[in-house]
Amino acid sequence: MAANRHRSRHRPAPARSVVPAKILISALVVALLAGGGYVASTRLLNADGASSDCPDTVTLTVRTGPAVSGPLTQAATGYNEARHQVLGKCVRVKIETVDSGQTALALASGWTEEKYGVAPDVWLPESMSWVAMARMTEAGARNVGTDGTIVASSPVVLAMPRPMAEALGWPDRQLSWADVRANENAADFWSGRGHPEWGGFKVGFANPETSSAGLAAVLNVVASTVGQPSSSLTQAQFSDDLATKGAILSFERGAELVAETDPDLVSAYAGWGKDAPTHMSALVLPESLVYQANVGTLAPAAGGDDDETTGLPPAAVPLVAAYPTDGLVVDEAPYQPLALPVGSERAAAAADFLTALTGPEGQAALNAGGLRSPDRTNAKLTQELGLVPALRTEPRSVLDGKTIDQARRTFLGIHQRGNTLAVFDTSGSMSLLVPTDSQHRTRLRIAADAAEAAIPLFAKDSQLGLWQFSTNLNGTKPYRELVPIGPLNEPVNGVPRDQALITAVNAMKAKGDTGLYATALAAYQELTAHYQPDRPNQVVLLTDGRNDDPTSALTLPQLIQKLKALYDPKKPVEIITIGYGADADQDALRQIAEATGSRSYPAQDPSNIFQVMVSALTDR
CATH class of the missing domain: 3.40.190.10 (Periplasmic binding protein-like II)
Known part of the structure; x- marks a missing residue:
């Protein structure tokens, strides 16, 4: 988990000047109120700055x-x-x-x-x-x-730039959570409604770690997807259910902006000025901040003292609020x-x-x-x-x-941009057919198909690399790099990295023995050398067998000892292990994962490997 994810918004009050002893000063205090105007009062201050009729203060x-x-x-x-x-x-x-x-x-x-x-x-x-x-x-x-x-109190609303809302029939037509889920990031949404200049249907919301409005958005988008009221969602759904995780993943990946806080989201919208409609179609916000954005309230800086004010002018393009009928949340x-x-x-x-x-x-x-x-x-x-x-x-x-906390944790796991090295077992046993697979695919083919489906789920600013392992792939080394670790939005030899990864996954062939221990150690050292701060740094290692590399004398106790010695809590790198099929050495994989503070995921049924991959990559 990335360090310093929570940032206090409190700033210490500025130092105050001290009035010389025995000199009384009449100070005019002006406080700008949210609706405009001011309140003034006169205080008589003594030498230490306290009010003369309030010598003691609590x-x-x-x-x-x-x-x-x-x-x-x-x-x-x-x-x-x-x-x-x-x-x-x-x-x-x-x-x-x-x-x-x-x-x-x-x-x-x-x-x-x-x-x-x-x-x-x-x-x-x-x-x-x-x-x-x-x-x-x-x-x-x-x-x-x-x-x-x-x-x-303040309801959570779906705020839209007024011209966009009116183009959809506001106020008679109100945006819903189902609309957001169905249309988020739809590239031709506005061109089909006579406004190609507005681009796609773009959504912004604040991080559910800090924002109750952002939390409401996640809960209601999930509820709309799985077809049940948000009030009936459970902790187990957010930790284990693939449809729930998929809904959050789709919502997060499709967002134009996930702001740190609600005021940050409003500030971003206001900062876009008259171009705001081209940046955002809907913002999930507390209604109070829609009001403040429209009237230009001079709101105090977050964490400021009680006489400290900053603010924004009224939004160049006013917002209007939709109160969704399929899940109105009143905070x-x-x-x-x-x-x-x-x-x-x-x-x-x-x-x-x-x-x-x-x-x-x-x-x-x-x-x-x-x-x-x-x-x-x-x-x-x-x-x-x-x-x-x-x-x-x-x-x-x-x-x-506990359900609220798990929903936030699941979102965090999805929202964090990881630094990930995927390591696939391509030993001979991966060529075995999976008897329960109706398409008569091999273990490796099922794993490759799952990886091909999982790669697009990574955010474009994530970092991802790919290794394979068996035995004697690089001289006597049991592992080989197929795609170096790097940002998905950067090319590899002129090819987009995500496409290079998919091509490499599909080209893997199964042969040889299983050089599990030497590969786990080398992969851990590789990712440690490419450590990225403020990201989860993780090796995701998938195998269907147990270590049987005749060229390596490394034992499991030695591997565990080395991993524990290499582990740095200030720069944590984890090995997430996936035991694929009934022949995988689940106990060894558990020990390897635990040595780096991580978890092991058994995938007894190879046909469920995609679900296991998604869980492994989203759990925090």
Whole structure:
């Protein structure tokens, strides 16, 4: 798994100037609100910068995700300006912006300060899905505690540039998840509708690791593909079911953009300016960010302090929202105090800020940022802005945390661009016919057909190479390079690498013995020498037999010892082994894989080799 996949969006506040002692300064504080205008107040500061009527302050740290950060920061700014007090002390709310998936995993793991830093006082994720994931362990359930209070909501919508939506009949015609699944990356979609200048039907969404909207997209595309409601999907489907993995794979590979966060997706769209329709046909977004994109809200920078603002102008081409009838997800943002001592100052501060957020001023600030109230209404969300003020009633539907986590992990395995060396056994036993195959194919032919079907599933910016092995293929060496490791989007001797790989796979011939141990060691050394940071580096080794190379004295214990000595946790390279058929030495293959922190996949039925390959390449 690639290192540093999670990036904190929190930036430390800039240093503040110190006012000389005994000098009182009247400071005008202006906060731009999401709906425009400003609020001003005058503070008298003493020598250390504290308010003269608030000599003591209790700081309440509230952590949220990027999609809610802007409106919540504005609500916190208004709250801080009002100088709320609890137990004789002024309360200052500090907003942290950290991906909610990252926070959920930290809570689920038990949260240690050594690993995750100081825990926030309150967690306010964009969706109850993240709370479910945090609670998937006993430690997480203790950390999160009882159900929080919903303070805002926002449906997940399929946003389209207004000209495109109107060309499809919006607002009467609404885009669905089935439409996305059926038309994603269709090159002639717009030319068939009178707009060849718009190109194909391109989709953008945010990474489900960080985005509840991106997670909803994956769940609903899978549900549309397998023909069942997203609420009935299971952990086992995401870990084991090929149709489910195939749906995610197709969705990810067909996307024009998989952004790191929802705001990143909006920023990319806005950055394309008037050319936006040529870049994207549909964006999966929280409705609140569609509103912000259209009105040009000056939203605070992710992770900024409560008086720090940056933002974007209104999108050159406004977006309109479709509310899919085949799976409308309404994300609800819960206010979750985290294990605060009863009667403490921070517990009192948390309760006071909650009262403010659910009150008229707090709700007005959240609504001004495009979020709906807990009752799912917001009068600012008008059809003129491409939205609807009153949302149709939908029951809350949240999957269990383990299913959500597995869906994210499966997406990660598919989304990561790997550095992969495929190593195929071409020993004589691979020429045996498979008795259960109706086409009377050999083991090697079935494996080659599976590889030919799997190669197009690799993203074009993945790196892939190919070896074969038996015995005496290169002098006394049992292995031979067929295609060197390199990016699929770069040619090999003037031929596209993916085509070179397919040609080489189909040209393999079966003969000789099985030089398994020497090949495994050499392949591991080769990929270690071509290590790529921030990618999964993996040898995928497939064999139908056991080591019987007469030219090599290397034993299994020696191989395992060498692999463990070569393994570098800072630059991890894994050997994924696939035991092909009933004669494969499954125990040796398991030991080889485990020596590099990986897994072995038995394929007892050779006709299932494609499914096993897909699982091996997508599991993380």
